[in-house]
Amino acid sequence: MTAIRAAGLYAYYGTTAAVNGLDLTVPTGSVFGFLGPNGAGKTTTIAMLTTLLPPTAGRAEVAGFDVAGQAAEVRRRIGIVFQESTLDLDLTAAENLRFQAGLCGLSRQAARGAVSAMLDLMDLSARGATPVRHFSTGMRRRLEIARGLLAGPQILFLDEPTTGLDAQTRAAVWDHLERLRRERGVTVFVTTHQLEEAEHCDRIAIADRGKVITEGTPAELKSVIGADLVALRTEDDTRARAALAERFSLAAEPSPDGLLIRVADAATLVPRLCTGLGVTVREVNVAPPTLDDVYLHHTGLAIREGETGPPALGDLGEGLR
Structure with missing residues (x-):
């Protein structure tokens, strides 16, 4: 659905x-x-x-x-949690929720049950009587989520x-x-x-x-990216880049941290690089595709x-x- x-x-x-x-x-x-x-x-x-x-x-x-x-x-x-906090810092956690319950049209009995349930759900029951200004940022965020859920x-x-x-x-x-x-x-x-x-x-x-x-x-x-990112630092990145092209048919991009290579199976390739590159390898880091890579792929930024x-x-x- x-x-x-x-x-x-x-x-x-x-x-x-x-x-x-x-x-x-x-x-x-x-x-x-x-x-x-x-x-x-x-x-x-x-x-x-x-x-x-x-x-x-x-x-x-x-x-x-x-x-x-x-x-x-x-x-x-629907319920909404805004980007900017809209809690009343002078009210307690329970009072903030009871005020929201009134705006949602809940009866007093229904509000009592809903407020208790939401405080419990967000692990705030022990702080229900505490003014919100004494809450950490994370606790305030959880309280705002509880408020958004109050009316079910x-x-x-x-x-x-x-x-x-x-x-x-x-x-x-x-x-x-x-x-x-x-x-x-x-x-x-x-x-x-x-x-x-x-x-x-x-x-x-x-x-x-x-x-x-x-x-x-x-x-x-x-999966659109479909390749691991290998970051390679050697004793001579210029020679290493030429060797990657000649011996492994891989195109490497220079970066401030060395050479960057996209490969389908880094676990298999890295041992071969270390033994067959012909240049001393000082550091290798492997990272799978990330959503940042996806964003770069689709937007170029x-x-x-x-x-x-x-x-x-x-x-x-x-x-x-």
């Missing part, structure tokens, strides 16, 4: 197309990564899918409902959920997201420009300049951070009721 379907989506800010004919299909119950640099249209896409921003053109359905014509039905079935959404949207977190805390957040999918069957739609984070997703769509340029599982996307773009999703949040 399909949780999200978009066809020919466009969104303009003035004369600039932030989303430029985007097509997207997200399977129900999956963790779907929407990957791309800042300015690729990720936040604007989420704004349209969550009914915060009407599409300029095209059509999108979320949980089977049209985002333009059935916005209220869409909103009843079918689909949870997260816009750059681990921005500003250290590696250990990012890993903990992803463990919780996987638990959500496994235990509750929630479809998780997450935007990120962290390539290593996309490895956690069942499927990934890579976007650039407002449109999807490729899509698949992490393994499928990396490294993923770019720090680009300017449309307003953050949190800036549009006042439209969500």
Whole structure:
């Protein structure tokens, strides 16, 4: 089944197309990564899918409902975690969740049960009575995810959920997201420009300049590269490069760290290089294809951070009721 379907989506800010004919299909119950640099249209896409921003053109359905014509039905079935924190730091964790429960229309009895369940799910039960300003950044992020899940959404949207977190805390957040999918069957739609984070997703769509340029599982996307990267340092890289071409029919690219070679089976090749190159090998490093390689392959550029773009999703949040 399909949780999200978009066809020919466009969104303009003035004369600039932030989303430029985007097509997207997200399977129900999956963790779907929407990957791309800042300015690729990720936040604007989420704004349209969550009914915060009407599409300029095209059509999108979320949980089977049209985002333009059935916005209220869409909103009843989704949760959102904004890129920027919107917690009230002077309230406790439980008070933040109870306030959200009121906005969602939950009865007092239902709110009590939901708040307790969400604090437990995010391992925050022991800190429910603690003011949020005393929380670490990671704990605040987990509380925001709990708030997004409070009303039992079918689909949870997260816009750059681990921005500003250290590696250990990012890993903990992803463990919780996987638990959500496994235990509750929630479809998780997450935007990120962290390539290593996309490895956690069942499927990934890579976007650039407002449109999807490729899509698949992490393994499928990396199979397009289809080769290991061998970094080779020798006593004479110029001689080594010539020997690689002559003896092994391999084209090597010079780099600040030595020579770079793409090969299908590095485990077999490296011992042969060390014994048959005719030049002393000082260091060899082997790396399998990465999603960074995939991005470079499809765009010709490294993923770019720090680009300017449309307003953050949190800036549009006042439209969500």
